[in-house]
Amino acid sequence: MSTFSESAATALQLIVSLDPVFLAIVGRSLAVSASACALACGAGLVLGAWLGVARFAGRELILTLLNTLLAIPSVVVGLMVYLLLSHSGPLGSLGWLFNFQAMVLAQAMLVLPVATALTRQAVEDAENNHGEQLRSLGAGTLMRSLLLTWDERYTLLTMLMASFGRAISEVGAVMIVGGNIDGFTRVMTTAIALETSKGDLPLALALGLILLGMVLLLNTLIALVRRWRERVEGGAAAAPASVGVLS
Amino acid sequence: MNTLIELQSAEVRFGRFQALAGVNLRIAAGESVALVGANGSGKSTLLRLLHGLIQPTAGQLQRDARATQAMLFQRPFMLRTTALNNVALGLWLRGARWADAKTQALAALARVELADKATRAARTLSGGQQQRLALARAWALQPDVLLLDEPTASLDPHAKREVEQLVAEFAAAQDERPVTVIFASHNLGQVKRLASRVIYLELGRVLADLPVKDFFDVERLRATSEAAHFFVKGETL
Numbered sequence: 001m002s003t004f005s006e007s008a009a010t011a012l013q014l015i016v017s018l019d020p021v022f023l024a025i026v027g028r029s030l031a032v033s034a035s036a037c038a039l040a041c042g043a044g045l046v047l048g049a050w051l052g053v054a055r056f057a058g059r060e061l062i063l064t065l066l067n068t069l070l071a072i073p074s075v076v077v078g079l080m081v082y083l084l085l086s087h088s089g090p091l092g093s094l095g096w097l098f099n100f101q102a103m104v105l106a107q108a109m110l111v112l113p114v115a116t117a118l119t120r121q122a123v124e125d126a127e128n129n130h131g132e133q134l135r136s137l138g139a140g141t142l143m144r145s146l147l148l149t150w151d152e153r154y155t156l157l158t159m160l161m162a163s164f165g166r167a168i169s170e171v172g173a174v175m176i177v178g179g180n181i182d183g184f185t186r187v188m189t190t191a192i193a194l195e196t197s198k199g200d201l202p203l204a205l206a207l208g209l210i211l212l213g214m215v216l217l218l219n220t221l222i223a224l225v226r227r228w229r230e231r232v233e234g235g236a237a238a239a240p241a242s243v244g245v246l247s
Numbered sequence: 248m249n250t251l252i253e254l255q256s257a258e259v260r261f262g263r264f265q266a267l268a269g270v271n272l273r274i275a276a277g278e279s280v281a282l283v284g285a286n287g288s289g290k291s292t293l294l295r296l297l298h299g300l301i302q303p304t305a306g307q308l309q310r311d312a313r314a315t316q317a318m319l320f321q322r323p324f325m326l327r328t329t330a331l332n333n334v335a336l337g338l339w340l341r342g343a344r345w346a347d348a349k350t351q352a353l354a355a356l357a358r359v360e361l362a363d364k365a366t367r368a369a370r371t372l373s374g375g376q377q378q379r380l381a382l383a384r385a386w387a388l389q390p391d392v393l394l395l396d397e398p399t400a401s402l403d404p405h406a407k408r409e410v411e412q413l414v415a416e417f418a419a420a421q422d423e424r425p426v427t428v429i430f431a432s433h434n435l436g437q438v439k440r441l442a443s444r445v446i447y448l449e450l451g452r453v454l455a456d457l458p459v460k461d462f463f464d465v466e467r468l469r470a471t472s473e474a475a476h477f478f479v480k481g482e483t484l
Contacts (some may be wrong), residue, residue, distance in 0.1 A: 132300055133323070133324040135316075136300060136317070136320075137336065138337070138340040139340050143340065147326065150326075
């Protein structure tokens, strides 16, 4: 217990003193996850909105595949991206492996199914409830997917936050494709894993506290969005997704 | 009179469930037709079929291609934007420029006495106001045929009266064009007040199709359909 207290005190000191190594790791984590989220959520919104409204042969198969990808372990994504970017892989010539870009790509691939599935669910529910009325007004498939995506923007905002939570808290994929290189590809989760194995608990704990703080901040933002939405629109909002620390 | 919609032996199936069977119907311009029947009798399916939201699985549906339609639902869907934008959207989707659509939408809002709520978020309006808003959205489209699926079913008596009055005005005056109104209702008083013709449905079949006067004539209705007579008797007890 005393080790934990001492580690916690040192961790707080690291945070308060704005240790440059510590800040660099936090900054890199935010940059990687924000870039990955921007890419994955952009693509996920388009794909999910289309899947939510369009009806075509093979759609069920795509949805089953998508739901399966939701449960894909981050280390498997890391392995796939590693094979893709390794020297003998199809994208090896890009030279991204053990670089920032590789970590962004891995996290984007991890988040894409989450963003697509959550968008698809929100838009499809809206289509089932209101699509007929929009069709009655003259809206075709594309227009309905655009209008319903816009209409579900608050739900989708929570999807963005949930996606960011998924990205920033994963460790397996960035460890494999980034290599956890000090000062270069070391991010919060990989640093926590390394420092814990070395026995340097204060840094690991400080990073863990920051990570938890971020997840707490995201969940607070989600709750605030929900409350604001209820106040502005007068009706109860559907319970949005919450963010948790994932593997 | 000019026939706007015609159904010949129309059937609608949802998987194994037969929602409509052998429906023959001809609706002329200017008619006000009420669809009555118990829950699950096929009223809403028939409205959707007449509006073109679903297609018959057998038989034929013919609609006058020149006649424009608008439909009101029991619970109108409003986008998360202002009342004005919601009304303008319908016009914009049918090809109007956004600025023109907003001007026309404002005029339509004035007709349902919601001009002062134009900038309010549509979803913050009461149920009755939202139904009037939906009516304004339909009004703005200047349809030849207005279809209504139990438009007052979930409203309080006051809002019910307001909406009913607006529907009557809608049917009576659209720049001297005859407007055809087809509505589903459980409210026989409303049917008496608004309809010129009543169609009684049971298990997807039309069992009675009579002028409103004859529908509420006990002997005439009994002679046409014992089931329809039983339904009306039950509803008016």
